[in-house]
Amino acid sequence: MLAWTGASTRALARRSGAACAALALLAAGGCAVAGADGDSVARKDELVIGMSPDKPGLGMRTGSTYSGFDVDVAREIAKRLGVPAGKVAFRPVTSATREKMLRAHDVDMVIASYSVTPERKTQVTFAGPYYVAHQDILVRRSDTSIKNVRDLKGKRLCDVPGSVSFPRVTRERGVAAVSVKADTYGECLTKLQSGALDAVSTDDLILAGMAAQSAKDGGAPLRIVNAPISDEPYGVGLARDDVDGCEAVNKAITTMYQDGTAAKLLKQWFGPVGLQVTTTVPQFEGCD
CATH class of the missing domain: 3.40.190.10 (Periplasmic binding protein-like II)
Known part of the structure; x- marks a missing residue:
């Protein structure tokens, strides 16, 4: 599901957002980030995305700016979910903190060369992969x-x-x-x-x-x-059991490959070093 389901849901979301803004302490504790109210990323007006801060070509932070293939994929997915660029924020994650930050709702999703493994699938829901x-x-x-x-x-x-x-x-x-x-x-x-x-x-x-x-x-x-x-299938990590979000992200990834965006980004970031990349839609893992 890529959009809100009706006017009443929009109104409720606006009231929830206003409550978060009014209660600064509660907001700091997680009101504005993923799953704190059990909401799916498919219905978010804002997204906080976990990103590697030190992987050249994938996710690199310079000052407050992030760049890399994963960063561009994250922006594309957010756009296709209907989230404006100005409502997307990145938060640094490491290999050791990704699951913890998703479970704690410190981030809405993780896009950080996050390989899908059976063990990790017991802790988070994976959309994608967006690349193998x-x-x-x-x-x-x-x-x-x-x-x-x-x-x-x-x-x-x-x-x-x-x-x-x-x-x-x-x-x-x-x-x-x-x-x-x-x-x-x-x-x-x-x-x-x-x-x-x-x-x-x-x-x-x-x-x-x-x-x-x-x-x-x-x-x-x-x-x-x-x-x-x-x-190494790179998945989009989501809060456990966010099936709606998983399906929405999978649709976004599919359209990225269908319209040539994925191929363009792969060529931009990895073409100069001669890496042979795959430009067809990866086989998805499933959202169950």
Whole structure:
């Protein structure tokens, strides 16, 4: 459902919004954000969207401004849900805080290279995916010793809390890589450039953005190994059981692919680094 269902619902929404504005303390506690009153994102006049603040090419915050593929996807989805640009706000999230912030209604939705997994589906509702990435490996261009995931044995590999990428290498693939902790993937990039670790293994869109950022900054030349080890469906995280919101977001994503918007954004953000992207509508996960 993409619009309000009637005049009475509009009137009720306006009265609820006025009450929130009048009660500043209650508003600060969550009146203006997702699901605090059990409402669906399909019926919101304003949206607070959780966004990565430090993933080049996907979600980067400079001052109070966000930019990247995920940011543009978020704006497009909001527009297609009928939310004006001036009523969309971004709030930083990390791999470790995404579920917590959705459950606490600190954000209405999360669009932050948020891979859909069975475990996460028990905590939040996922719309989409809006793109299916693939986990790959990023290394310094001068390092020719890493050609596939097995070559990560004994190598220093970035390990970001809350991300499934490091466990996928070590637990699922049984590769004994050495954990090098980092709070964010931005920190992973810094460590890779400085030689503090040997590789970063995560989604290829994230790696492509990191490689582009390194080139832009004049840092060490990096390369993607091009040895994918998994599919990473990027979902839109919503409050648990927001089926109406999920269906509305899925419709928005579908129209983005049908009218060429998704292809344009993918080319804009990842074409310059030569990443081969998919421009057909992904198979949705379902909203149940």
